[in-house]
Amino acid sequence: MIILTTFGRFQASEKNTVMDEKLWRSAKVGQLFVYLVMNRERSIGVDELTEHLWQNDDPTDNPGGALKNLVYRLRKGLKDAFGDREYILSGRGSYKWNTDVAVKMDVEDFEKYLKSASVDKCTHTEQTIKQYEQAVDLYNGDFLLQWTDIHWIATLNTYYHSQFITIVKSLANIYAEEERYNELEKLCNKALTFEYGDEQIYCYLIEARMRMKKVQLAFESYEKAKTIMDKELGVRKTTMLNKVYDELLAVTKGKDSYDIDQVKEDMNEENMNGVFFCGYPVFKEIYHLEVRKSERTPVPQNLVLFTFFSEKQQNHNVFKLRIPNAMKALEHVLKMCLRVGDVAAKYSDTQYIVLLSKCDYDVAPLVADRIVRKFKKIFSVSEEINIKYDIEPVSAENSMVNDKSIVDNNRGV
Secondary structure: OEEEEOEOOOEEEEOOEEOOHHHHHOHHHHHHHHHHHHOOOOOEEHHHHHHHHHOOOOOOOOHHHHHHHHHHHHHHHHHHHHOOOOOEEEEOOEEEEOOOOOEEEHHHHHHHHHHHHHHOHHHOOHHHHHHHHHHHHHOOOOEOHHHOOOHHHHHHHHHHHHHHHHHHHHHHHHHHHOOOHHHHHHHHHHHHHHOOOOHHHHHHHHHHHHHOOOHHHHHHHHHHHHHHHHHHOOOOOOHHHHHHHHHHHHHHHOOOOOOHHHHHHHHOOOOOOOOEEOOHHHHHHHHHHHHHHHHHOOOOOEEEEEEEEOOOHHHHHHHHHHHHHHHHHHHHHHHHHOOEOEEEEEEEOOEEEEEEOOOOOOOHHHHHHHHHHHHHHHOOOOOOOEEEEEEEEOOOOOOOOOOOOOOOOOOOO
16 A cells, blocks of 8 residues: 655655655656545546646646656656556546555545544544544644645645644643643644644643643743734734733732742843833833823833835735845844834834834934934845835824824835
């Protein structure tokens, strides 16, 4: 029986023989192999195969001949690896995998376990748990990740990834209910390898570590999750994370009383140099506090919103490619230019927001201009990507960031 692995590393093997990886250097040979096996109960027409292998690209003036060449190479590779058998049957204008040659695919076993678990998932029996666990064990990476430029593969890649996350959350819920926290921690660690930005999975991981008295690890998991949510994904409302964090604090701080020296030591900051970088939710709370303080003691403070943009719509793809590096460069410049007391956060995938402390409104554009100049020294701006800024004074009367530009939008461009 040939074992075909498609989750993670693509591989075909039988007993102790693994098919030569050199064959997969031609992606079309591997894609043909998978398509034939996944549809092995029927004959597949030449038109269907060429459409799925080449999509809208015409491989040659003779697509049937190009496909025939691929079939020849696949047959030869299979015979060299697994012996002289009739692997692919030819029909009138069609090809079919020979079902006398048994094949076992990980995705088919994955589907089988999922369907079995779905039948009695409400009962939470050991059999249900076992089916979920077997499905999770099979998932060692996304489906044919190296070939997701092909539409049918990309569709299945998304489908199986979604099913995996659904299974993980169902199994995690069972583990949590049954207080199987060791298994819950291992499950979440594996899941986050393939879905690093799922808030609910992080919550399960924090809960598992909290219940096992791994308090420091639980706090570290929370901080990592908040950083990913805020800085990388731009998710500002993390309701589930906030709830589990409150529970974590209650478990670790709620039973005992502490003197003020202990509290102060717990809150002390190790490094107080330069600008304070934080996630947007923290930034917003600091902003609210400064607005309230301005009612009692007016201290000049200003919001500066830095925005990257493309001057021409047709440059959108180049803009998307360059924006991650531009954001990293701007973060570096902000750390160099801003002072202790200033606060900065990522606002979106293309924006940073800054709170300038003890800075007059007339001085704020000078600070922003200096940041833009330093940025342009380390990052080449062009029609594809450029930078601008807007400024708003901090006050109770003007306490919301809006689309109004007190400073001309083109300042700093």
